[in-house]
Amino acid sequence: MIKYKQAEVTRTEEVFDAIVCDKCGKEYRDEMEIQEFHRIDFTGGFSSVFGDGNRIQCDLCQDCLYVMISEYTKVVDSIW
Helix, strand or coil: CCCCCCCCCCCCCCCCCCCEEECCCEECCCCHHHCCEEEEEEEECCCCCCCCEEEEEEEEEEHHHHHCCCCCCCCCCCCC
């Protein structure tokens, strides 16, 4: 049997403060802008240009992502 007792515990936790775009370096705290952030997160496969087995992450604001990929995108459906 495991017995427990009441104990007062003080601890430090990391809490969200802001998100920074990896391209432009802007720091965002506004909830609406944060909802439009995009995170790229993957592991490079065999013979990947990113390196075999390397985990890759990138956080991009909507403005930077738009500049980078808008030329290659199309709207295929809209919820509005």
